[in-house]
């Protein structure tokens with residue numbers, strides 16, 4: 001996916017503030033944070049959104065969630081709590097069509113989901 005922003009970030013063609021990386025996932029700070037901690041967790045294998053999850057193996061898919069929890073531990077918000085958000089498609093206002101999870105925390109988040 002040559003024209004995919006997150007594939008370019010993962011390849012180092014566009015700089016990012018990396019938090020964590022493993023065989024299946026890459027995590028980096030969001031450029032426009034919505035909370036004191038706002039990290040994006042992406043699958044290294046390109047797939048546009050969670051609706052296309054069949055593009056990924058169960059291991060690749062599960063790795064994303066494990067990395068979200070890992071990042072929360074690393075950044076010290078595992079105990080205080082955090083929110084994992086996935087936007088899928090137009091009605092969810094997904095802007096980058098490479099499946100990703102937002103890990104948000106570091107303060108008391110709004111009770112409502114949107």
Ligand code: 5GP
Nearest residue numbers: 016028029030031032087093094095096097
């Ligand atoms: P979405 O709206 O697709 O769920 O989330 C896309 C996220 O990517 C947004 O929170 C946005 O701030 C973030 N983002 C967009 N472009 C860049 C970029 O070039 N670098 C980083 N680190 N984050 C980006």
Ligand code: ZN
Nearest residue numbers: 004007046098
């Ligand atoms: Zn991509």
